[in-house]
Amino acid sequence: MSLPLFKLKDYQVQTLASLRRFLEKAVELNDADTAFYAVTKRPFTPPPNLPGLPYVCLRIPTGGGKTILAAHSVEVAADSFLRTDAPTVLWLVPSQTIRDQTLATLQDRAHPNRRALAERFGENVRIMGITDALYAKRADYDGGAVVIVSTIQAFRVEETEGRKVYEANGELMDHFSGLADGLRDKLETGPSGDPLPSLANVLRLRRPMVIVDEAHNARTNLSFDTLARLSPSLIVEFTATPVTPDEANPTKGIYASNVLHHVSAAELKAADMIKLPVILRGRPEPKDTIGDAIAWLDELVSLATAEEGETGEFVRPVMLVQAEQRSKDRPTLHAEEVKKLLMEDFRVPEEHIAIATGDAREIDGVDLFDRDCKIRFIITQQALREGWDCSFAYVLCSVAEQKSPRAVEQLLGRVLRLPHATRKKREELNRAYAFATTTSFQNAANTLRDGLVNNGFERVEAKALVRVAQDTIEGLEKGGSAFVFEEPMPEGTDAVALKANIENATGGRVEVDVEKGTIRARGALTDYDRTALLLAMPEAAATAVEALVHRSRGARLKPADVEQDAVHFAVPRLGVRSAAGLQLFDRAHYLDIPWKLEDSDPAPVLDFFAPPKPGADEAHVDVDTGGHVTLAFVTDLHEQLALALQEKGWTKNALVNWLDRRLPFSSRRDITRVSSTLFIAKALDVIDAKFGLGIEGLARAKFRLVEALVKVIAKHRDTREATAFERALIPQSGLDFETSADVELVFDESRYGYNSPYRGGTDFRKHLFRVIGDMETSGEEYECAVYLERHRDVKAWVRNTARQPHSFWLQTASDKFYPDFVALLNDGRVLVVEYKGGYISTAADAKEKRLVGDLWADRSNGRCLFLMIENKEFTRIDRAISG
Template identity: 40%
Template sequence: MLQLKEYQKRALGILKRYLTKTKAFNDAALAFAAETQEEDVWGRMVPYNPVPQLGKLPYVCLRIPTGGGKTLMAASSLGSLAEFVERSHPVVLWLAPSGAIVEQTLQGLQNSQHPYRVALEQSLGQSVTVVDVAGALRLSVSDVQGGVVIVSTIQAFRRDDESDLNVYKQNGNLQAHFQNLDLAQISRLEVYRAVTGVTNTPLPSLANLLRLHNPVVIVDEAHNARTELSFDTLARLSPSVIVEWTATPAQDSNLLYSVSASELAAEHMIKLPIMLETRRQREEVLTQAVAQQKVLENLAREEEAATGEHLRPIVLIQAEANRGVEPWTPEVVKKALIDDHGIPKDQIAIATGQHKDLEGIELSARSCPIRYVITVQALREGWDCPYAYILAGMAELSAGGAVEQLLGRVLRLPRAVRKKNPDLNRAYAFSVSQNFQRVANSLADSLVKSGFEQQEARSVIRAAQGQPMLLFNQQSSSAPQPTVNPAPTIETQLEQLPQLLREKLSVDESGDVVANTTLSADEREQLKAVFPPPAPPQVGTASAPSAQPSAPKLLEPFEVPRLVVQQQGLFEVLDEQHFLEDGWTLVGRDSKLTAEEFPDQLPEGQSGTIDVVTGRVTVGTPTQLAAQSKLLEAWTDWSVPGLVHWLDAHIPHPDLTPEEVQIYLRTVVQRLIDERGLSLQALVNDKFRLRRALEVKINALRKRAEREGAQTLFSSELVQVKGDEFAFKFRPGDHNYPHPRSYKGPRTFSKHYYRMVADFDSVTGGEGDEGPCAALLDGMSEVKYWVRNVANQRQHSFWLRTASGDFYPDFVALLDKDKVLVVEVKGAGFYDEKTNVEKRQIGELWERRGGGKVAFVMTRGQDWNPIYAAVQRLTR
């Protein structure tokens, strides 16, 4: 079973929720506004930008930065999209930005061992066929009935004049798809024309086949396909839903969800930070890049000895074009590598329009010798090798397509696993320039074009030590140095500590000492002995260089006690399974689907007919498109048991037995037939909508059972608060603080546990009441540090479980005496909502059972008095 990253699951879940809302409201714009207002999406209602040519069609965008796995996510989304269009085996049109990406995507989706194919089969089943346009021109009826994905560029369909495109031409191979159609289906298709006028005979073309099936459309890097002509082209194909997957959405895209670079870093998807060094001469840049490659390769050997993972760090070199005075062309760079640095020829590859040394080469193979790849403009789109660690520019690296692509090549972390040596978790860039800041800004701009936020991009570009006169971890010889004993490194100093203490410590990329658990007072004293504070200089004397390092910053986990449940003498962190510890049953539960829960039929939407003579067709609403799809599915020879079996197979119920569920479902179906007069054929025709209604019904019954179990459990003495091994730990390091958006407001904070502060959500898009609350906590003398707690990050944020779901309070603060304050900020008008009452009850239970070590506050607007009172209770 393919395991997705948490941010991938979250993004896909939001897309599924949006599609469900669109179905329920029969309105893509209203569903978009409702979903973006959810607390864990944007925190405010975002207006929907309809495309005039596409009417009310749902057309949304998900932003995934470079290295985030958007192709895998797109393949994984097809199950939800198939559910939306009510087709078990839909037709999918997958539009990629270039022929190279089409080729790469095809290879992944067709290879049974590739994660793309695994995700595709999990979504649509093993029968799904994947073809390019040439293959689509030969599709059989059985191919389409099993589900088909057509991978293409939009250029194959996009022309002002369609007459010269194969996809619009008559194709006898497709004739069988257009047999036995009714007039409603034919009315949506291009037909043969006779002298006397139009006929009722559909033209057997690939475009018509797509129109017939109202395809699901996936658009990869959609910012390249948002012209008027592109929209006209999409409308001609009569899609049912369009989803964009891109790192850089257009300003007018309907951005449903945005994944941040910090979320990728938290899941170990990318190398960060990027260590940048500039040099004045090209020879120096090449020397530094070669030296850094050798340093990393030695570290890679140590890593392999410790973990078994093979790494071969690769340098990407951007050479100069053959113009100007003595340009460093690829051939010149290759000669310098061989003659000046002794690099063997088989370790060097040139990838340009004239030289294609990488064709047919598997760079990740252990036997591959290549360590240096030289290009000019950029490597071909789709090139991917996580072994690439170092980017070297023979001219100044500046923001632009080539640098943007090359920089993206060195960001992927091999195997998405954090390495033991922090130097192998970073990327490296060397550039010819006399202005370090200009290059840093250019690289940051390139990261923004790759999907990073501005603030994220600026923060991950780091100067090499001693920039510009030091190589990474090496002293420069360009200037005389004072004759002093070399200063011991932090690592060598740590070797003086007892082994048990050393095993708890590591050194992060900023040179800080990071503890993987909270240290005792004795252990802190041992650290002070190794890193004593520097003695103040004597008055009237000059301070000489000291070989003794100053004390590094010590970063310890911030521990928060959690609610636990005692089970047979053992304790477990309180979670949803404890609310139904003895299970639950559908026996005796409500088995009637009311007209409100399952209307006889959804209201029909409105659509306008566009004359097919111009090559444009009707684009309907979600309800109409689903109805059209039903005409292509055969619902003959169904029985009540057959329908019940299908519903049982498509409704998740891991906590209930199939026998119990089938009895319940049969009762529901029979009551719909007997009491509401719905025919079996009508229920079969509407089986997807019936399935959704039943899933909602069963989930509501499950939630009711959970609330009943929670009330019983909370009133018992089995629930306690414990720290130590049960505590939640905020762990040091920016990679342990994923957040969708960073705070960009006017306030500055000095006590936040992490360098970045997650944004404050509010219905207005500003700080709301949370900004002032954060400022209050930051200014309180009793607060050591605080965290803006990020929702939906179970591994990285503090949460309490309610019967309605996980509750992530807004702020968690560590006070004097190691006491913990948790604050949830609520607008005065939302304080008494049902879900907030539940949150308040669980927070107050946590405080009551916390033994005076913790406190919970839910504010009403900006009334901070409860916070002051809680701090006094904890610290007096």
């Protein structure tokens, strides 16, 4: 039985769509520089010694799934830029450890990374390391996708492995037999003047796509010189921390990344990929810090057990303990000392502890996800093994005050991933926790925030996502007194007799006040402390023990800045009432699925298809803005790949089936395979009748055909959907619309997604959340936000971000419509405002939005208001509210 495909998150789909748009634009303009500016409106930094090369960066914070995106990017590049079924990919990673890990996932046919490749190339995928590549034959490359995983160091001539890459190798001779004349002059030659049979020349022939994982580690002149020697077709970087223009210094060989797309922490949080916020609790003494952390880990274990009982999902929370380095000059809590402390002072069994440092590697080969694994505490110093990834890690405990964000950034990244990328019902299991030894909660918070920035988060986000626990502030400001918790013992308990036993059993963490008849905890109590207390005290005191343990842990470990009277903001949504009940209004209510595409006219395909010019007429040069003649990079690339990859014999049925498989899901989501193949066959007949290409000519233009088919299908679908949508909204449609709280959206800060945080200086106190997403610092939309902020009738408002999973939307003909602002009025009504700016491309688009917005308001029985505003007509807000 085949496994289901890994479903990409919305932000991952958008990331790959950005890459596709850029590469398609690079083909259209035959220039990466102008294509990058057209897509991003930012200047392009060309890579040194690689003129014309498309070279972009996808910025993905820690926990965002860089590797799965890299695997999917191969399909995107093959179809939208390389235009080949047999791409060669050079996948560069920062270390041997990551190389081995990446190779393992790509070679495992059940792993999502490999399945991402198989989704496009089927079984025609070959995964190799450098050693394998030195023996790979021509047939290995011609048969499908080839991915070579390596470090960039392996391609440097000073390395033994690197020398082999450039040396003559008889195993590779068949790659160079029968070479076309146009290919020979692109290769490095030996003493005889013939192409050298080297792996480097094999790659020069195949024009590899280069994927660079953690690209900030490979941005020197030497790295680019090494890549230039391999004649790549494009470079795509994946990193959390790209080099910014401010950090770039070309004179020192440091070049800025061309960031094509940036994923925010909020998008990861909204997609249930990471645990946020990070809750910080600080104590002045290391022993107290460890005790608090263990106690909270115990609390999380209890919550996880309850969660499993309810949902069936197994999670076993783990704690990372950051020890100090050994020192000859002073005593330190190094790894062995921390282990001793855990065992002797906190009664942690040795089998629950593992040390992971440079000298001790006790978690190597251990499956921490195994239900029978006993490890609960992992002691390290500055870093864990590269590539270590266990989403069960929830708690970071540092026994020494940290001054540098670099000291915590990697470990902080280890506790951010949310297990199984699934939101938990218990909110405590959706957060990460940091317990710091510190005398200043502000310094500790700033260090953690800087650590998040070093993991790829925006500084504005980091400030909002590290939250100091209330008891930390009280405890440090009051000299630790806020960490003392007290419970009365049952009447008749002999406090004098129990005092010594209790205090000895808990290592002094629980004291007995004989005069008051109470037990007092100094700091949080662990499960081990609870057991010791229950054994030391009479059975009648069990309730007091449980209450003391619960209170000491801060079971409601709340951030200090949580307002007790936070606004609850729920928005009724538009539904359709039927015999099945009330359902959200969407495409299914006005479209018949599947769609019989074959009934549509294929002739409009001619509006989108132009046959390729004969090779002799192709332009291979261009003129840049300075008047210099430059190589037309894309044209040359396609010609070389066509020469290197000879096409097989084609039949019409084979071509139709190939084109059908290449149609993206967006083109065929409501079309059966029979319907699409019938339409494709008709479209091919129309094109052949017009241009007389014949089957071989059509096959050579197959990637152009895919583009034309995607566009003509989209045109037919737009017409179909617009007509059906308008019919659905008229009273005669028979649809019973209702705007109801039964299908409401509740705005929740923990699920608020956006791509970029607002960085302006205006203090928006009425915005429901700390961070405002996707709003410019000036302009008409910004002025609309200011108007809402200052309106006396507005209690709270939200910048409603587009294409986020927990934003408010209304269905239009072909897509979801995300209005710009949603406001809660003082009288409880909801106001939705769409500012009609230049981004609304057509009058038809605006008409659809107005129709569905007015319908949503009309069916709300006066609870909801909808406005579409343009030209700064903000006073219409006053009239709508008062009217």
